[in-house]
Each structure stands twice: as structure tokens, then as C-alpha cells.
Amino acid sequence: MVRRVSIKAVQAFEAAARLGSFALAAQELSVTPSAISHQVRVLEDQLSVLLFHRIHRSVALTDAGRLYAAEVTAAFARIDEATRTVTTTGGGAILTVHSMPSFATQWLMPRLAAMKSLHPAIDLRLQASVGMVDLTQGAIDVSVRYNPGPPPAGCVMEMFPDDLIVPMCSPALADGLNPIRRPEDLSRHVLIHSEVNIMGWRDWNRRHRKVALDLDRGPRFDRSFMAISAAVDGMGVCLDSLLLAQQELQAGKLVVPFAVPPLRVPGHGFVTLKSTAKLPKIQAFREWLLEELERGRRWQEAYLGSLPGLG
Known part of the structure; x- marks a missing residue:
């Protein structure tokens, strides 16, 4: 037979587990810390399981408490979501x-x-x-x-499918005074660095050791969309994801200037x-x-x- 537990006690436990404090849970639920402690005790008695270690004035979840908290917190999230859904104007x-x-x-x-x-x-x-x-x-x-x-x-x-990472630049740069037709041609061009990517120019250069690249120069961006935009503007050659640059490639704003196997990364x-x-x-x-x-x-x-x- 499934045990019935107090929803009020479960709510007190969920708040205390999520916030890591009886006092903070009490503030959130507008009750006293002793009321939270009492409700947690009620729940532990109903479950016959210790959910918190009491250490002086602090508390810590037991292993059983962590498992229970993960499921209970997810359940409350679903209730919140259901509430938002049914109260949305128009029923969407x-x-x-x-x-x-x-x-x-x-x-x-x-x-x-x-x-x-x-x-x-x-x-x-x-x-x-x-x-x-x-x-x-x-x-x-x-x-x-x-x-x-x-x-x-x-x-x-x-x-998602693996990211395919390749050098890309504007058509004007690829066909300019110093055309880019092969990896070695990159030595005469500015490299654009996207610093948060899993793989960057140093990783690419390890695959193409005969290419002399100046890896210490060039603009640096902490977002791929900025590096891609800089390449569209002709600031240099970026090394980035075909997934993220697909729109620019299809529009002809960027090109892959030469054929080499792409870097594949999660x-x-x-x-x-x-x-x-x-x-x-x-x-x-x-x-x-x-x-x-x-x-x-x-x-x-x-x-x-x-x-x-x-x-």
C-alpha cells in the first residue's frame, strides 16, 4: 500500500532542500523556522526515513534526502508549469x-x-x-x-550532431590581393579567434603543422556570433561551426576558402x-x-x- 504523506510537509521539505536552510525556507513560505523543522520531522516520521542531518544550527541532506529532493523538486516544477499553462490567456x-x-x-x-x-x-x-x-x-x-x-x-x-569546425572568410577576402586557396595562404591573413569554442586555431594548426600561423595576433571574441560577424565584415578568417554560420554561407556572405577535412567536436x-x-x-x-x-x-x-x- 502506497504511503500517504502530508503535502504541507513535502512543501516544507522541498523548500528547505532547494534553499539549503530551514530559515530561508521559512522566509519563502512565510512561516517560522521551527514550523519548517516540525513539518520535516512529520515527513520523516511518515516515510520512516531520515532526510536531513542536523549539525548544530545547520542542516545537510542525507543520501535518501537528496534522492527524494530531486524527484520532489521536479514534481513541484511540473505543478508550476501546469499552473502557468492553464492560466495563459487563450489557452495556449x-x-x-x-x-x-x-x-x-x-x-x-x-x-x-x-x-x-x-x-x-x-x-x-x-x-x-x-x-x-x-x-x-x-x-x-x-x-x-x-x-x-x-x-x-x-x-x-x-x-546534437557533431559540430563541424572549418576556416571561413568573406568572399572578398578569399579572392582579394592575397587569395586564399590552400591552408598555407592563411599565413598572410589575420586570424579571428573565438575563445569559448572547444577547438581553436592552435588545435587546427596541430593538424596542419606545415602551415605557419601567427597565433598570437588577431581579434578575439568570447562568442561565436561575434567572430562570425567579424569574418563577414572582412576582418580576417574565423574558425567556427558550420552549424552556426550556415545562414551566412547560404547567403554568400561567407565561404570556406579551401577544402580540408573539418574538425569534428561535440x-x-x-x-x-x-x-x-x-x-x-x-x-x-x-x-x-x-x-x-x-x-x-x-x-x-x-x-x-x-x-x-x-x-
Whole structure:
């Protein structure tokens, strides 16, 4: 028989576990710290499990407490999401997506109109920042992370296809006074550095040791979208992702000036809570995004295949 527990006690435990303090939980729930302590005791009695270690005036989750907290916090996040959904004017679904700035700017924004056309009932809220977000807080439905590592506790992740990293520049630079036709030609050009990428010019140069590059010079940017924009403006040659530069390549604002095998690196990952991964709005967004990525992957392979020497 399933044990029934006090929802009030669970709420007190969730706040204390998430905030790491009975006092802070009390402030959030507008009760006294002793009331939080009492409710946690009630829950421990009901479960017959110790959830917190009491150490003088501080508390720390037990192993059982951490496991319980992960599931309970995710459940409260789902309740918050359900509340937002049913109170949205017009009955539509709001999908909140957090993304790294370059992916948001270079890839996602140009495709949002297509997403909206396919799923008009979903209103997307896009947040872009480099900081990690805690999905268990309930404010974010999906996080698109770069070089994400293993998913956090209580989350699931699906990796994007590998990033293909290649040198790119403006057509005017490629065909200018010092044409770029082969890797050795880069020695006469400015290199644009994107400093947050998994692989940079030093990694590329290790693959092409005969090419003399001045790796200490050139503009440096901490976001790929800025490095790509600088290359479009003719400031030099960037080394970046075909995924992120696809729009500029298709428009003829950038070119891959010579054919060499691309660097392949793990790129972004699609992260959601296990407990919300099957919500219709998240499934719809995931399926659309993965289809678009697959379409992009095919285009990238065709583009590289069209370059002399890589076909």
C-alpha cells in the first residue's frame, strides 16, 4: 500500500532542500523556522526515513534526502508549469527555452517563424545567456547547452550532431590581393579567434603543422556570433561551426576558402527534466529542432562535398 504523506510537509521539505536552510525556507513560505523543522520531522516520521542531518544550527541532506529532493523538486516544477499553462490567456502553451547566445542568435532566431507556423498554439519565450540554469526551479522548460557534459540529476539530454569546425572568410577576402586557396595562404591573413569554442586555431594548426600561423595576433571574441560577424565584415578568417554560420554561407556572405577535412567536436545538447520531457509542447519543440538539425547536417555535408578535393 502506497504511503500517504502530508503535502504541507513535502512543501516544507522541498523548500528547505532547494534553499539549503530551514530559515530561508521559512522566509519563502512565510512561516517560522521551527514550523519548517516540525513539518520535516512529520515527513520523516511518515516515510520512516531520515532526510536531513542536523549539525548544530545547520542542516545537510542525507543520501535518501537528496534522492527524494530531486524527484520532489521536479514534481513541484511540473505543478508550476501546469499552473502557468492553464492560466495563459487563450489557452495556449508557453515554452521557455534557455540557450547559449551564439546558438540563439545564429541558428534559433532565424527559424522561429517556421516553428511558430508549424505549432501556432505554442508561444516561445527565449532566454540567452552563458550561465547554467537550474531546470528544477521550474522557470525554464528546455536548456540548449554548449559542451554540456553529463546531464544534471533529474534531467535527460540529447546531443546534437557533431559540430563541424572549418576556416571561413568573406568572399572578398578569399579572392582579394592575397587569395586564399590552400591552408598555407592563411599565413598572410589575420586570424579571428573565438575563445569559448572547444577547438581553436592552435588545435587546427596541430593538424596542419606545415602551415605557419601567427597565433598570437588577431581579434578575439568570447562568442561565436561575434567572430562570425567579424569574418563577414572582412576582418580576417574565423574558425567556427558550420552549424552556426550556415545562414551566412547560404547567403554568400561567407565561404570556406579551401577544402580540408573539418574538425569534428561535440557541440550542443538538448536538456530537459525527466519529469517534463514528455509534455506535448516540449516533445513538439524537440521533434522540430531535431528535424531542422538533421536538415542542416545534410546541407553541411553537401556543401563540404562540393568543395574541390572533398567531394
